[in-house]
Ligand SMILES: CCCCCCCCCCCCCCCCCCCCCCCC(=O)SCCNC(=O)CCNC(=O)[C@H](O)C(C)(C)COP(=O)(O)OP(=O)(O)OC[C@H]1O[C@@H](n2cnc3c(N)ncnc32)[C@H](O)[C@@H]1OP(=O)(O)O
């Protein structure tokens with residue numbers, strides 16, 4: 088994508104055996120999506136206002152102010168250029184800096200859309216769309232995050248004044264973590280226990296104004312601030328995650344989001360026919376976006392590690408010739424190429440999840456709630472699977488880049504620091520896997536009842552076959568048959584779920600059993616989610632994919648993804664009797680051969696992500712591979728090198744050196 092200078096990776100690029108430009112379109116999702124993404128990426132990269140290479144040198148205050156500046160400037164550009172929502176979303180993506188706007192657009196607006204009545208939407212959405220108010224999503228408290236039903240903030244209806252009184256009764260009920268809350272938001276969708284006539288009706292969302300629209304001061308009864316520095320310098324510290332306490336704050340009754348439950352003027356609580364779980368709907372939406380984000384973060388780390396692995400040489404010089412490129416070491420390939428394949432796999436499962444989410448949203452609008460449990464299980468499970476894998480992968484990419492990967496200028500430390508909370512926010516990954524496990528146990532318990540499993544569990548309808556089938560792979564090539572691979576993954580997932588269900592049935596108290604077996608249940612959930620990813624990759628390959636060699640590359644990556652999982656989890660596959668040790672060894676042999684096929688295409692496969700050097704933010708991942716001169720020059724730019732003799736020499740170094748000298752003379 089970058090032009091200019093000598094291309095140190097040109098030879099690598101010439102080795103590739105497919106049409107990279109067509110692959111860029113597959114990666115982007117469509118030609119239109121590619122064009123938008125490419126245009127906006129260049130816009131951001133060419134605008135000095137979006138410079139980000141100094142982030143880790145700024146103090147927290149400077150960093151935060153800088154983020155406010157960028158967000159305001161981005162908003163100005165969105166207006167000036169009349170960007171569409173799609174273009175604005177891309178602009179946010181390429182600016183690459185967590186900001187309050189993420190929560191405003193990503194959670195506050197969707198919460199009102201999903202949980203507000205028509206009337207409430209008409210009142211609040213225009214204000215939010217024009218950013219005349221800025222909102223956050225204030226759910227988590229100091230004492231409870233995962234257990235939403237355990238939240239302590241109260242919203243007590245006062246029939247005298249037709250208001251709710253929002254209160255934080257304990258220290259642990261303080262809202263804690265919401266992004267955008269600390270210093271920016273004027274409003275919040277705050278989650279609180281609804282109390283009417285002394286009766287607790289569970290947790291609901293309320294629109295609460297926090298700060299004055301005139302001078303930004305907190306309104307009476309509101310205590311609000313930032314919760315302090317987070318992991319890493321720069322990184323997520325651009326975000327003002329906040330603390331909030333309510334001291335009997337009064338809001339009008341019509342500021343409770345009432346799509347699910349209404350409280351009338353008389354104080355009557357009326358349940359609509361919309362399921363209660365819709366209160367959790369915003370989380371479902373964001374989990375879906377987090378899966379797509381996982382493929383972006385992972386592809387970025389992989390792009391850096393792949394390009395650098397082709398530039399870096401160690402050992403193996405023959406007759407004074409060049410040393411071996413580290414990408415040619417089989418160990419490097421076996422660590423790197425599965426991550427490359429995972430980036431593509433997560434991309435495609437993210438596309439599918441977006442479709443699933445859109446479908447469920449349309450159904451919900453028509454009061455069809457039948458696919459909500461499936462949407463919850465898939466978004467929760469895939470969010471957990473993809474973010475855990477991506478967080479581990481970024482760290483692996485750092486190691487794949489050796490010592491230089493540890494330098495900030497590699498881009499990997501900041502990427503890691505920004506990314507890892509994705510394993511926690513929007514639902515702790517283990518807690519989410521256990522939600523999937525509950526869904527699986529329910530599905531397994533209904534097998535044989537005549538109720539056919541559908542959607543992601545449709546494979547369970549072939550339980551009789553999958554429980555006793557034997558894998559047919561006899562030769563290495565058999566592991567390139569999608570049906571063989573899919574059946575192995577289906578059988579493993581089903582058998583692990585059934586084993587859990589059988590063990591659960593031994594407990595007289597099911598909840599006790601679930602707690603006792605939760606580690607096994609989480610593993611069964613992982614097996615199910617991995618099957619979803621594999622099957623969506625296989626489905627993608629059934630589509631018409633134009634471009635010379637493109638489909639073949641994707642096929643290779645699909646098998647790399649599947650067979651590396653099979654290798655990594657061979658304990659599961661063997662212990663459930665889905666494959667034999669001989670078949671596991673054949674699969675591994677096939678995997679090694681696939682790595683050799685990926686090797687000549689590796690650079691082109693990461694070029695297909697179409698990332699600008701600005702977005703990558705990595706000296707090691709530069710498009711032109713000109714790593715060493717840039718690293719060398721960059722080092723001299725460090726503020727520590729502003730002076731040859733460091734500040735502090737006279738106070739702290741010289742006296743020590745002199746003392747040593749004196750001691751030596753004695
Ligand atoms: C710069 C310029 C900008 C310009 C403009 C830009 C324009 C547009 C840009 C768009 C940008 C979009 C950006 C988006 C990106 C956003 C970035 C986000 C960053 C991260 C923020 C992080 C925010 C948070 O973390 S918010 C807090 C999240 N909290 C959690 O996730 C809590 C986790 N806990 C739970 O979800 C629950 O407590 C749970 C599920 C663990 C247990 O709940 P409960 O006790 O009630 O349930 P159960 O008894 O287990 O289940 C009961 C029943 O309900 C079912 N169920 C549970 N959850 C759901 C659900 N979500 N949906 C549906 N059903 C659910 C469950 O399965 C049970 O069903 P049964 O049938 O009864 O078994």
Ligand SMILES: Cc1cc2nc3c(=O)[nH]c(=O)nc-3n(C[C@H](O)[C@H](O)[C@H](O)COP(=O)(O)OP(=O)(O)OC[C@H]3O[C@@H](n4cnc5c(N)ncnc54)[C@H](O)[C@@H]3O)c2cc1C
Nearest residue numbers: 224225226227231232233264265266508511512513514517
């Ligand atoms: C960067 C960041 C941004 C955030 N932004 C927001 C925001 O905008 N708005 C908002 O409301 N919240 C936000 N949060 C809060 C976030 O959603 C919660 O931290 C998250 O849901 C996890 O909850 P917790 O902190 O209570 O973890 P805990 O539940 O306390 O987890 C601690 C440990 O206990 C384990 N555990 C907990 N329950 C179970 C169980 N039932 N079974 C087995 N193990 C269990 C977990 O696996 C974990 O290992 C943010 C958090 C972070 C880190």
